Amino acid sequence: MKSALSVLLALTVSTPALAAGQLPQTVAPLLYDITVRPDAKAMSFAGEEMVDVDVRQATATIVLNAADLKITQATFDGQPVSFALDKAAQTVTLTLPQPASVGRHKVGFAWTGTINRSANGLFAIDYSNDDGSQSRMLATQFEAPDARRFAPMWDEPAFKARFRLSATAPKGQMAISNMPVASVTAQSDGTQLYRFGETPVMSSYLLYFGSGDLDRKTVDANGVQIGVVSRKGVVDQGDYALGSASRLLAYYNDYFGTPYPLPKMDMIAGPGSSQFFGAMENWGAIFYFENELLFNPKVATESNRQRIHTVVAHEMAHQWFGDLVTPRWWDDLWLNEGFASWMEGKASNDLNPSWESGAALVSGERESAMGIDATAATHPIIRKIDTVDQIGEAFDSITYLKGQAVIGMLESMLGPDTFRKGIRAYMAKYKYQNTVTHQLWEELSKASGVPVAQIADDFTLQGGVPLVTLSGTRCEGGRTIATLVQSRFGLDDASKAPQTWHVPIRLATIGGGQANAIVTGAAPTNVTVGGCGTLVLNQDKGSYTRVLYDKAGHDAIVRDYGKLGLRDRLGTLSDDYALAAGGYQDLGRWFELMAQVKPEADPLEWQTVVGELGRLDGLYEKTPLEQRVRARLAAMLSPVLARVGFEAQPGESARVTNLREQLIGSLGATGDVMVAARARGYVGALAKNPEAIPAAIRQPILSTYATQATPAEWDKLLDLAKAERNPVVKNRYVTLLGYARDESAARRALGLLKGNTFTPPQRAALLRAIAGAHPDMAFDWAVANKTLVDSFLEESNRATFIVGLGAGSNDPAMPGKIQAFADANLPEGSRGGAKRSIAQIAVRKAVAERLKPAVENWLSR
Helix, strand or coil: CCCHHHHHHHHHHCCCCCCCCCCCCCEEEEEEEEEEEEECCCCEEEEEEEEEEEECCCEEEEEEECCCEEEEEEEECCEECEEEEECCCCEEEEEEEEEECCEEEEEEEEEEEECECCCCEEEEEEEECCCCCEEEEEEEECCCCCHHHCCCECCCCCCCEEEEEEEEEECCCEEEECCCEEEEEECCCCEEEEEECCCCCECHHHCCEEEECEEEEEEEECCEEEEEEEECCCHHHHHHHHHHHHHHHHHHHHHHCCCCCCCEEEEEEECCCCCCCCEECCCCEEEEEHHHCCCCCCCCCHHHHHHHHHHHHHHHHHCCECCCEEECCHHHCHHHHHHHHHHHHHHHHHHCHHHCHHHHHHHCHHHHHHHHHCCCCCCCCCCCCCCHHHHHHCCCHHHHHHHHHHHHHHHHHHCHHHHHHHHHHHHHHHCCCEECHHHHHHHHHHHHCCCHHHHHHHHHCCCCEEEEEEEEEEEECCEEEEEEEEEEECCCCHHHCCCCCCEEEEEEECCCCEEEEEECCCCCEEEEEEECCCEEECHHHCCCCEEECCHHHHHHHHHCHHHCCHHHHHHHHHHHHHHHHCCCCCCHHHHHHHCCCCCCCCHHHHHHHHHHHHHHHHHCCCCCCHHHHHHHHHHHHHHHHHHHCCCCCCCCCHHHHHHHHHHHHHHHHCCCHHHHHHHHHHHHHHHCCCCCCCHHHHHHHHHHHHHCCCHHHHHHHHHHHHHCCCHHHHHHHHHHCCCCCCHHHHHHHHHHCCCCCCCHHHHHHHHHHHHHHCHHHHHHHHHHCHHHHHHCCCHHHHHHHHHHHHHHCCCCCHHHHHHHHHHHHCCHHHCHHHHHHHHHHHHHHHHHHHHHHHHHHHHHC
C-alpha cells in the first residue's frame, strides 16, 4: 500500500497544462507546519509557518499565493530571502540568491493578517447570548481561493499536502480543527496553545480553524467520533444532526467502499450567515451556519428539519467526493458539487423513504437547473476557469443541480449496482489524489462495458437542454412502435440554436412493457415497447431532457394521469408548463393536466402545482392581470389549505406538513385576506408569548406578515429584530425587513444598511431581500453606494451580487443598466452574473407575452 506521501510525490510525474493565473508547477508543498495567534478583540492575527517543499525543477524563484497578508519575513532553508507581493495576482514571489536544487527544501514565512467580518479567510461571527452579553466566534472559510488570506499557501486544489496546525485561544475557550487535539499548553500571556494532529494529504481549501465559547457533544459511529460544536447552551439542538450523521456514515462507508479515513468528524455550527454558502465540507471539521445544522423545535418547520438532513448528507458526501478525491482544477468543480448534490438526494431518499425525496427532485432541483440551462446564460457543466471571480461564478445551479441530474441519469442508464461498482473503483484508485472528469467516465465504462463518455460528454461539455419529441405511435402485434426525434428546448432564441445530444431514455406503456433507447439528432428513431397502452416518455424522469407528446399521446396521458407513477406525474406537470413557456405547445395542455390533480392527490403534486402557479403569478406582477391571476390562485388554493388545515395534526406525514407551509406562504404572498389576517394575529401575540406562532407554520406566517406589512407593522418587525437575542431568529427577522411591498418601508430598510445596527452578513441578506420586492430600487441604491455594499460582501460574491439585484426587474431600462455597471466595474471574464440577470429579464418578458393569450382565456372561464 502506498503512503500518502508517496502518492503525493507520484503526482509530480505529469504536469497538465495550466489555466491562466495558475501557479508554476516547479515547486510544490509537502507538509505545512503553521502556527497562528488570533486576537479576536483587535480583529487581527499573527502567524508563522515552515513548509517542506519539493523542488521539481531547479529554480531561483518560488511563487505561491498570499492575499491581504502583511508578510514580515521569508526564508529558504533557514536563510532570509527577498520577496515581492502582487496584490492583483494574489501571489508572493521569493527570489533566491541562487537556483534551488531539485529535492526537498524548507520555505518559511512570518506575517500578520486581518480577521474579517464576512466569511472570507479567518472571520468573526458576533452574536448575543441569552443574558444579553456579547460573544465572538472565530471560523475559517477557504473555498475556493481564500486559504491564502490565512497563510501563504499553494492555494490550488492540485497542490495537495499535509498540514500541522497550532493556534492560540483565550483560556476557557475551545479551538477546533480538522484533526483531534494533540496537546493544549498554557501560555505566559494567559492563552492556550492548541496543537492539532497531522492531516492526511489534502487541498488547502479544506483546512479549518475555529474557536470561541463553545460546547461539543459527540457520538461514536463505526470507530469515528462524530461531534456537534456550537455556541454555549444550544448543543442539544444538534441531536438530530448527530443521529443523521451516524446513519449517513454507515451508508457512505458501504456505498463508496472506502471507509471514512479520519478519526473524527466535527460539525461546527456558526450563528451567522453568508450570501455565498450555507455549509462547507472542511475535512473532519464541517462548518455549517447554525440554521443548517441545529434543529430548534420551537421555531423550526418540518422543511427545516429535512433540509438539515440533506445538507448534512451533502457535506458528508464531500468527505469522499471532493476531500478524499479532489478535482485537479475548478473547471471540474462539478465533480464535487454535482455529485454531492446527487448523493444528498439518494441518501435522503434511501434513509427516509416517506419523504419521497427522489420524486421531489423531479419538480424541484431538476426544474431549477433547466430554468437557467434553457436560456442564453447557460454554460457547460465543465467550464473554463481562469480568474478568481470565475471560480465564484462556477458555484451555480448548473454546476450543482444539472450536475446532480446528469449523474442521476447515468445511474438510471447503467443501473444502481453497476454505477456504484464504478464509483467504488474510482474512489479506490484515486484516493488522496486529484482527477478530471474523464477519469470518472473511464471507471464507469470499465464497470459497465458502456462507452459512458459518448453520452456524458454531450451533457457536460455543452450547455442546453435536449428535447425528445414523440411524432407518432402505432400498435402492431401487441407492441407499440414509437417514433422519436431529438432537438433542443429553450426559452429564448439563443437557447434554441440547433444542438445534438445522445439522449438515453426509457419508454413504457401503462400496464405493459419498457424499452430503452438512445435518441440523437433530428433523424427519426423508432422504439418498440411491449403493450399497446398509453405511452410514457422518459419514465421516472431519469434522463435530463424535456419530452413533448403529439396530441394523441398527450390526450392519453391526461386520460390516464392517475395511473402514472409519482415521478411521472410531477415531471409531466413540469414539462407541460415549461413547454408552454418555451412556445412548443399551448398552455391549455398544462391546464388540462393540472385539472387531473384531485384534492386527495399526493402533497408533492399540489406542491408542484403551487410552485407553477406562483411562477405564473410572478409573470404578471404589477401588470393589469395581477389581481385577476391572484384571485384565481386564491380560489384554487384556499380549498386545499382548508382541507389540510392551518395547524399540524399529530401523525400527519411530513409531505402534508410541507404542503401546508407552502400553501400559507403562497397565499400570503398573493395578499390573501384570510391568511394575512391570521398572520397579523399570530405576530401580534408574540409580544406576550415568543412561541405564539406554531413552529410548523412559523416561517410562512412571518413571511406573510412581512410582505403585507404597513409602515407601522414594519416598525414592529424592526423592534422584534433589534430585541431578538437568538442569532438564528435575529438573522431571519433582519431578512424579513426587506420583504415589505410597501415602498416607504423598503426605503427605510435601505436606510438601515448605512448604519451599524446589523452585521455585514445581515446587511447583505437584507439588501438581497429588498431586491425581491423592489429590484429597481435595490439595484439603483447599490450602484450609488457601491463602496459601502462591497464592504459587507464576501470577496467571492462581489462579481455577481449587485448585478443580481436587478434580475427581477420588469423595467425595459434595467438590462442596459446592468450591462453598463458590469462594463464599468467588472473585468470581461467576470461578467457571467450580469449575463445571467439580463437573460432572466429577457426570458421573463418573452414568456409573459407568449402565455398571455392562454392566461386571459383561462381567467375568462
